[in-house]
Amino acid sequence: MTTLFTRIIDGEIPGRFVWSDEVCVAFGTIAPITDGHVLVVPRAEITELTQAPDDVLAHLVVVAKAIGLAQQAAWDAPRAGLLVAGFEVEHLHLHVLPAWDEASLSFRNARPDVPGEELDAAANRVREALRAGGHGAHVPSALGSPAL
Template identity: 55%
Template sequence: MATLFSRIIAGELPGRFVWQDPEIVAFLTIAPLRPGHTLVVPRREIDRWTDADGALLARCFEVAQAVGQGVQRAWNAPRAGLVIAGFEVPHLHIHVAPVWDMSDFDFSEVKEEEDQSALDEAAAKLRTSLLDLGYEQALNTGPVA
């Protein structure tokens, strides 16, 4: 059975994509730590990051770094935070979010965003930032099967 993330990638479920390339996608989470909280996900279903081959893992981190630059710029944050937890969905994903201090990493405080327009605005803001940084992958934001 396909993971939740595979269903989002395939367009079966909605997703606010900010990055797409042949191997990796990035989309906003519906339960953000802070506005702009993005998940970097390989298209291929791999449960644990420790099971990914080195090349795919390196590509995930390259995209996470680009997204980190984008969120830092878009929200004028001093840092972009990165977390690999892996408990929520059995599909490798890297959390990237603008952060100001360690309290921004408190996953026990997240809840699903009720204002869908806030998520749309955050996605548009991040895509613009990524494009300004020269990442044309931010243009390909629809589902790709």
């Protein structure tokens, strides 16, 4: 069965894309813990972390690092956090977010009521920081499209 994330990648459900390459995409979550919270998702439907081929997992972490650096620059955050839980959607995804403290890493602080225009603005901030960091080739030309 097609996952929610595959439907987002395929354009059936809108997404706020900040990264796209042949292995993965990254898009803003609809319930961010902090502004700029992004999900890095493999294009392949891999259920969870321990099922990922090593090369795919390594690629996801490299992309997460690039996004984390962009988030730190965009929000002047001392850290970039990386969480892997995956209970809400059975499609591997890495949560990458700017972090200031341990509370910045708690799903209890997720905000499902952030207005769409604020989510758009946060995604655009990540996109701009990725371009400034030399990753423009992987930033999709349109916020709502995973295509380059």
